[in-house]
Amino acid sequence: MVEIRKPIQVAEAVERVMKHVHKLQTEVLPLEDTYGRVLAEPIVAKHDVPPFDRSPYDGFAIRAEDSTGASGDIRKAFRVIGEIGAGHVADRPIESGESFRIMTGALIPEQADAVVMLEQTVENDDGFTLRKSFEAGENISRQGEDAKQGEVLIEAGTVIHPGTIALLATFGYAEVRVAKRPIAGVLSTGTELLDVADELEPGKIRNSNGPMIRAQLKRMGITYTSYGMMEDDLDACTEIVEKALQETDLLITTGGVSVGDYDYLPVIYERLGAEVLFNKVAMRPGSVTTVAVLGDKLLFGLSGNPSACFTGFELFARPAIYSMMGCSAPYMPRIQAVLGEDFKKANPFTRFVRASWSMTNEGIVATPAGFNKSSAVSSIARGNCIIVLPSGTRGFEKGMVVDVLLLGTEQGVERWEL
Ligand SMILES: Nc1nc2c(c(=O)[nH]1)N[C@H]1C(S)=C(S)[C@@H](COP(=O)(O)OP(=O)(O)OC[C@H]3O[C@@H](n4cnc5c(N)ncnc54)[C@H](O)[C@@H]3O)O[C@H]1N2
Ligand code: MOO
Numbered sequence: 373m374v375e376i377r378k379p380i381q382v383a384e385a386v387e388r389v390m391k392h393v394h395k396l397q398t399e400v401l402p403l404e405d406t407y408g409r410v411l412a413e414p415i416v417a418k419h420d421v422p423p424f425d426r427s428p429y430d431g432f433a434i435r436a437e438d439s440t441g442a443s444g445d446i447r448k449a450f451r452v453i454g455e456i457g458a459g460h461v462a463d464r465p466i467e468s469g470e471s472f473r474i475m476t477g478a479l480i481p482e483q484a485d486a487v488v489m490l491e492q493t494v495e496n497d498d499g500f501t502l503r504k505s506f507e508a509g510e511n512i513s514r515q516g517e518d519a520k521q522g523e524v525l526i527e528a529g530t531v532i533h534p535g536t537i538a539l540l541a542t543f544g545y546a547e548v549r550v551a552k553r554p555i556a557g558v559l560s561t562g563t564e565l566l567d568v569a570d571e572l573e574p575g576k577i578r579n580s581n582g583p584m585i586r587a588q589l590k591r592m593g594i595t596y597t598s599y600g601m602m603e604d605d606l607d608a609c610t611e612i613v614e615k616a617l618q619e620t621d622l623l624i625t626t627g628g629v630s631v632g633d634y635d636y637l638p639v640i641y642e643r644l645g646a647e648v649l650f651n652k653v654a655m656r657p658g659s660v661t662t663v664a665v666l667g668d669k670l671l672f673g674l675s676g677n678p679s680a681c682f683t684g685f686e687l688f689a690r691p692a693i694y695s696m697m698g699c700s701a702p703y704m705p706r707i708q709a710v711l712g713e714d715f716k717k718a719n720p721f722t723r724f725v726r727a728s729w730s731m732t733n734e735g736i737v738a739t740p741a742g743f744n745k746s747s748a749v750s751s752i753a754r755g756n757c758i759i760v761l762p763s764g765t766r767g768f769e770k771g772m773v774v775d776v777l778l779l780g781t782e783q784g785v786e787r788w789e790l
Contacts, residue, residue: 374758386614386752390695392649409551411526412698413526416523419522425514426511427478432488434506435484450499465527474487486508486510556589557788558597563604568632580678581678597620609744610643624672624674629674654722660680663688677745691784703788709737725758725760728755756779760775
């Protein structure tokens with residue numbers, strides 16, 4: 373008798389996985405190696421930014437009061453007593469009627485309290501004249517206007533992107549404490565599988581899930597060990613899964629999780645004494661996604677069907693991996709968009725449709741990326757997002773507002789309500 377599996381809701385499945393996430397240790401890395409890592413310490417402003425009052429323009433530093441009364445034909449004259457390039461310091465304060473020629477980014481000289489842009493001056497032999505008056509503080513980038521010393525600017529648990537690197541560099545974080553990255557094991561199961569370079573043979577297909585999952589990991593900056601492809605051989609598969617569990621922090625397998633005679637993953641989990649968290653989720657594609665836990669290691673048994681495999685990774689493995697690294701916003705960002713075409717097929721399960729979003733006059737429009745079966749590979753290639761269609765008995769019409777999960781960004785959200 374085939375086992376009848378009881379589906380659980382996606383949110384419940386995600387919660388079960390996240391409850392079993394084992395946080396990794398931290399390490400200190402040179403700044404340049406931290407892109408894509410998760411901060412294990414907050415970024416605290418070690419000093420004000422800018423660290424000194426500076427000029428936002430190329431022009432002249434003046435005392436604002438010396439310009440009082442300038443207007444139209446009433447001009448005020450200034451004598452230029454020197455030049456301050458960025459990185460240089462004026463050799464003396466300015467006095468009444470004086471100015472320094474100053475460059476963008478240069479320290480404002482003592483006694484000066486305004487900057488006049490070059491374009492606002494009429495230059496003459498020993499200086500320039502002004503046709504308008506300036507307020508004290510005008511055109512000055514104030515010390516600390518961007519960040520104040522002691523402020524917590526970015527919390528621990530944030531994924532480091534190029535902007536974060538700029539901020540860390542600003543404060544002299546030559547070394548940064550970040551979470552260690554997990555090593556993921558990747559194994560594709562199925563006697564039908566051929567290598568990418570192989571010629572097709574009757575009944576066989578090329579392994580697309582292996583390379584896809586490895587790329588999904590790479591996109592997250594995660595290193596992996598590939599255990600290649602395995603035929604559906606229970607003993608050999610059990611052995612390789614056991615070995616992989618010793619060598620890696622989590623294991624992602626593809627295929628062999630359904631109820632067919634050669635779907636061995638459930639048997640392997642049982643043999644190894646792994647606790648199955650769920651083996652049926654109320655979602656399409658990917659209803660057969662199975663996740664088990666053994667000790668502190670998660671085993672993601674993703675479906676062999678490519679669209680199901682892809683979706684299973686993004687919904688379950690992605691947040692778990694980010695969370696292992698202490699990331700506080702591990703879930704794919706969710707936005708709302710307008711459905712770009714009718715989607716007539718209703719489903720008792722939540723449906724995750726590979727789609728492509730674009731900006732139009734109607735706002736953000738998300739359009740299904742074509743052939744929509746769980747076995748589809750063409751639509752995963754075309755999609756840049758996933759439309760979430762709630763379960764129900766009705767189809768969906770073009771123009772309806774739908775939830776969309778964004779792919780391909782290290783940005784995330786703290787929680788999902790799916
Ligand atoms: N009697 C039932 N049959 C099936 C059920 C069910 O509930 N009862 N569920 C169906 C659903 S839904 C899915 S999804 C699939 C899932 O099957 P598995 O995850 O066990 O995967 P396989 O059977 O190994 O393969 C499914 C499909 O995908 C192809 N495949 C496998 N590996 C790869 C790979 N690395 N690269 C590309 N394609 C791959 C494989 O050849 C099959 O065509 O089960 C349904 N059946
Ligand atoms: O599990 Mo299957 O991917 O629902 O279609």
